[in-house]
Amino acid sequence: MRHLCIAVLLALASPLHAQRTAREIVDHVDRLLRGNSSRGEITMEVVTAHWQRSMTLAVWSLGTEYALIRIDAPPKDAGTATLKSGTEIWNYLPRVDRVIKLPSSLMGQAWMGSHFTNDDLVKESRIIEDYEIAIGFDGMRDGVRVWEFVLTPKPEAAVIWGRITEEVRQDDMMPTWARYYDERGDLVREITFSEYQRMGGRLVPAVMTVVPTDKPNERTVIRYVRLAFDVGLEPSFFSLRRLRSGAE
Template sequence: LYPKKDEGITFLRIDNSMWQYVPRIEKTIKIPASMMLQSWMGSDFSNDDLVKESSLSEDYDHTLISQTDKEYTLELHPREQAAVVWGKIVMSVSRQYYLPTTVLYFDEDNVLIRELVYSDVKTYGKHFYPSRWVMTPKTDDKKGHETSITVYDAVFDTEVDEGYFTKRALKRFSR
């Protein structure tokens, strides 16, 4: 994990609540709903990006705006009652894997704010999953900045003991 100072920080989401354990101060901290759109660990991802409090399928209406031999492009607009931050999302989806390849996030004034690119699709068991995610801000104040996440391994369709999903387990798994 880079940077080294963030090693051992663990996160837990239960329903609409999110906690993190910070080993440097040996404390479990609740992340309030007001912080869900804030930067995740100083990166270009938000807390909401990682735990998906908002739902692309439930909070947005979708329109197919183009398609090629390789991908579909969808435009997503928030539903009237949805409490979401993005005024519009444009998403390209691979026809081969039915996974997103590029996601463009626009504000309410239709200004491009950031771009998320998924790449390096790998097979984990019977599942295809992008192993590289790169978030790039498109605003002038963050020009030249980007954050990447690399997935080295993923396990799907496995039984997980409910004891893993407790605040007490956050400290235990921070090692």
């Protein structure tokens, strides 16, 4: 009888336990490229049906609340910078020497012509709060032990995705891909992770490739060239003054 009780309790507890684990893993993956604070150098290559361009970006981040991104190349855009502070996004335009705050109605617009939206900058960091996370698959795929997590938005969450699935390798906790579905359940875009290497003292996927499903010939490729973690940034670093001055 006592054993039965324990067995029942365990059975009841285990989904809860699994849920917490799933959350922890997704949270861990989410923090991989960010740490508590980070300072990185990125190249972003955007390929569309009409043009293709490559940009060099300098990135600072602190937790999930703050990020500063400055374009260093090409020369035409150099100095253009984006500041994310909480749910707000500010852009600095050196050509006209003005800072403008992005209206919330335009959060869904592409960021600097890439396949990321401004929303991605703001909302991605809230995955843990906005989504219920479940393990959709746990086993071997292509000879690698992986989890597939299914992220469903909480009823009250103001998010644009209907569902996100993400695959993570079990032995090194490295993400391999994430797929984003709209409210109708159709795949909208896929992010694949690759070139896992040690940067700033930890193993990270150095390359992220975004492919919009409706335009399979287009893509945005983000490559971390340099990455340092826990660089001791304060919230005060992420100011409009810093946005203007180019952050150095």
